[in-house]
Amino acid sequence: MRLKNEVRQETVIKKSRFIACLSPVFTEEEARTYIEAIRKEYSDATHVCTAFIIGKNNEIQRSSDNHEPAGTAGVPMLEALLHSGITNTCACVIRYFGGIKLGAGGLIRAYSGAVTDALKDAAKLDTVLLDEWSVTYPYELSGTLEGWLRRNVTIKDIQYHDQVTCYFETQLKEIPDTIRDLSRGTVQPVSMGQEEQEVDV
16 A cells, blocks of 8 residues: 555644655655655754655665654654555654654654654555456347446456457456356356556555
């Protein structure tokens, strides 16, 4: 699962402003470019702490406390990303110090909470595995078969020649049985393999 697009959210804790900026990234270079852009945009901030995870199994993990006490910002942010179940994400939390010290525990809660809260309502995408099929049938079955296909699967292409050939994809597992039932055993779908696709969560 990953973020669909960049998300930003601000919270105020004891007069300190925390602005969480999260973006989908797919390489370490992209993450560092995003961090650089955020640091430039918020050049007057007291701190810009960062964390990112990249790879199917989060092989790349980096974090920075950016002059906050060691272990109070970057690592809690990284933990929040890892616990969320998303990957390929870069998080920057900008802090404008409000004059009241939060202490180590307060900072850990503030930085991890900023990331968690921003992720809560963010639009996300997940990868699903779709089965691809083709089915060829005579015109007299168009009403029955095509009607069912249009309602229940994602049609990629329909070709009309001597017979009708429909190419479609779906997560439904009972396709062979359903097609056989609808055509009274006269039509057999052909599996074309599988394809990964991102869908809204």
